[in-house]
Structures are given as C-alpha cells and as structure tokens.
Amino acid sequence: MRTSLTNLGLLLLILTQMLSGYSFTMKVDNTKPMLGEKIHLITHFAYENLEEYDTEEPAYENFKIALVEENETKENNHTWLLTQHYTLIPKRAGTFTLHPLKAHIEFIPLAYQNKYNKNHYLQKQDIFTHPLTLQVRPLPQGIQVTGDYTLEASIDKNQSTQGSPVQFTVALVGEGNIENLNFLSLHIPHTTIYETSTSPHSKTFNILANQNYTIPPIMLKYFNQKSKTVMLTSTDSYAIAIHGSTSYPYVLWVMLFFLLASASYGLLVLHTLRYIDKRRMFTKGLKACKNKETLLKKVAPYIGKDRGLTRLIYRLEGCEDGVFRRVRKEIVYHFKNV
Numbered sequence: 178m179r180t181s182l183t184n185l186g187l188l189l190l191i192l193t194q195m196l197s198g199y200s201f202t203m204k205v206d207n208t209k210p211m212l213g214e215k216i217h218l219i220t221h222f223a224y225e226n227l228e229e230y231d232t233e234e235p236a237y238e239n240f241k242i243a244l245v246e247e248n249e250t251k252e253n254n255h256t257w258l259l260t261q262h263y264t265l266i267p268k269r270a271g272t273f274t275l276h277p278l279k280a281h282i283e284f285i286p287l288a289y290q291n292k293y294n295k296n297h298y299l300q301k302q303d304i305f306t307h308p309l310t311l312q313v314r315p316l317p318q319g320i321q322v323t324g325d326y327t328l329e330a331s332i333d334k335n336q337s338t339q340g341s342p343v344q345f346t347v348a349l350v351g352e353g354n355i356e357n358l359n360f361l362s363l364h365i366p367h368t369t370i371y372e373t374s375t376s377p378h379s380k381t382f383n384i385l386a387n388q389n390y391t392i393p394p395i396m397l398k399y400f401n402q403k404s405k406t407v408m409l410t411s412t413d414s415y416a417i418a419i420h421g422s423t424s425y426p427y428v429l430w431v432m433l434f435f436l437l438a439s440a441s442y443g444l445l446v447l448h449t450l451r452y453i454d455k456r457r458m459f460t461k462g463l464k465a466c467k468n469k470e471t472l473l474k475k476v477a478p479y480i481g482k483d484r485g486l487t488r489l490i491y492r493l494e495g496c497e498d499g500v501f502r503r504v505r506k507e508i509v510y511h512f513k514n515v
Contacts, residue, residue: 199224203306213323213354222259229283241266270315277305322399324353330412342383
C-alpha cells in the first residue's frame with residue numbers, strides 16, 4: 178500500500194512539472210546489473226520561459242560515473258530539452274538508491290512577462306527527479322573483477338650480477354572495473370624488490386638478488402560479461418641467473434635513483450591535481466556569470482588559443498539575451514573537456 182502511494186505521489190509530481198512548463202526526469206536501461214557491468218543513465222530536463230537554470234550532476238558513492246554526451250535541442254516553438262547521457266559502473270554488490278537529482282530554476286510568471294519591472298516578480302524554485310533503486314548482483318565464485326583483460330609481462334634481461342637489478346614489467350590490457358594495479362604485488366624469496374607505477378595499468382618491479390631466482394606467473398581471474406564465464410589470464414614465469422658480485426656503493430646509487438624517480442612522480446601527480454582543481458573553480462565561475470559582458474571578460478584572454486573556443490567567444494559577443502544561457506553552457510562544457 179505504501180509503495181502504491183509513493184508511486185502515485187511521484188506521478189503527480191511529474192504531471193505537475195509538465196503542466197508548469199518544465200520537467201526533470203532520469204532513467205536507467207538496467208535496474209539489476211551485475212557488479213562492474215556498465216549501465217546507462219539518461220536525464221531529461223524540459224523547460225520553457227526560464228530566466229536561469231542549473232541541473233545537478235549525478236554523484237553516487239558506489240558507482241563510477243562518466244558523462245558521455247550532452248545535448249540541448251528545441252522541441253517546438255516554446256520548449257527546450259536538455260538531455261544528458263551518463264555511464265554508471267557499480268563498485269559493490271547490493272541494493273542501492275540513486276537519490277533524486279535537483280534542478281534549480283528561476284522564472285517570471287507569464288502574467289508579469291510584459292511589465293516594465295518584471296524582474297521584481299522573479300521566482301526561484303528547486304525541482305527534482307524521482308529516485309531509482311538498483312539491485313547490483315554479485316559476480317560468481319566471489320570474484321570482484323569484471324571486464325575483458327590480458328596480462329602482459331616482460332623482463333629487460335634474464336642474467337644479471339649481484340647488486341644489478343632486473344626490471345620486470347607487468348601491463349594490464351583491456352577494459353573493465355579495474356582502475357589501477359595497486360592490488361598487484363610481487364614476493365620472491367631472497368630478493369629485494371622496488372616497484373614503480375609507470376601508468377595506472379602498468380607496473381615495473383626492480384629486483385635485486387645475490388642468487389638465482391624465478392619470477393612466478395602473475396594470475397588474474399575475472400568475469401567476462403559478454404561470454405558470462407569466469408576467465409583466467411596470467412603471465413609467464415622467468416628464470417633469472419645471477420653471476421659474480423658488484424660493489425656495495427652501486428646498490429646505493431640504484432636505491433637513490435629509484436627514490437628520486439618516486440619523488441618526481443609524486444610531484445607530477447600533485448601538480449596535476451592542482452591543475453584539475455583550478456580548472457574546476459574556473460568553470461564554476463563561468464557558470465555564475467549572469468550576462469555576456471561578465472562572461473566575455475573571463476573568456477576573452479583565450480581568443481586565438483583554441484579554434485573551437487574562439488568561435489564560441491565570437492558567438493557570445495554577438496548573441497541575443499535569449500540564447501545567452503545556451504552559449505554559456507557550451508563554453509563551460511568546452512572548458513571541462515579541453
């Protein structure tokens with residue numbers, strides 16, 4: 178009974194939005210995905226006679242989310258439709274509720290549209306989509322990885338001397354729910370191992386030893402969504418022969434080299450994060466611009482630096498008030514994706 182009343186309330190909310198000249202809805206193509214299975218979420222925001230609006234982007238803790246496409250089209254003489262297409266990949270199994278998304282709108286009622294001081298009658302309101310419930314099914318055999326992968330490995334040499342490292346590199350090729358190789362480690366008796374991540378899906382192990390050793394195979398089990406089967410990928414094993422000896426200071430130089438390499442990588446990551454945060458604050462400032470003069474001051478320095486952006490800035494300079502919001506949104510979207 179409670180579920181029926183809830184559904185009736187949501188239906189009345191949607192009908193009220195549509196009769197008021199706006200609506201905000203979202204839907205998914207699969208409500209019972211498996212762990213790691215990609216699903217599609219689409220939002221529709223229909224509106225007419227709005228002075229301003231801002232739609233919330235989805236952010237759900239247990240899902241990896243990416244914006245695939247965004248389009249704003251005119252459906253008829255009065256109605257505009259903003260469509261946003263996202264992909265969601267579940268990180269955990271269980272039942273999850275996607276909370277409603279919010280759209281903030283500002284409008285002047287039709288009865289006051291032609292008044293001289295119509296801005297005095299500006300109204301602000303928040304509207305919401307309905308929530309969605311997803312049942313994420315676990316993978317078989319307790320597996321946590323899904324996708325289509327191949328492990329590739331290589332060594333720089335199969336013979337070395339004491340104190341001279343052997344480089345063993347492992348790369349994960351394919352697509353799925355693995356974001357990095359942090360889970361991958363290597364343990365070989367009677368060796369000293371230093372590891373570095375050359376990219377999210379590649380890791381290099383530098384192995385020092387005083388005697389012969391074998392690099393064991395590295396294996397990964399995963400669930401393939403296409404074949405609906407559990408798959409196994411693994412690397413080869415490598416026998417390493419160690420000859421003679423080298424001086425102790427050489428080992429210190431090797432350790433110092435890898436410490437410096439790790440520090441340089443850390444500084445690069447920090448610089449990248451600062452750049453991303455600076456760009457996010459800049460696009461937020463662009464969204465806050467209420468007229469084209471303010472927006473032009475912010476984006477004019479970028480004329481000539483990017484052909485597509487330059488065209489948008491010239492469009493902004495000559496646009497009418499009625500299409501300012503659409504041009505501003507295209508500029509914000511451009512800065513987010515360059």
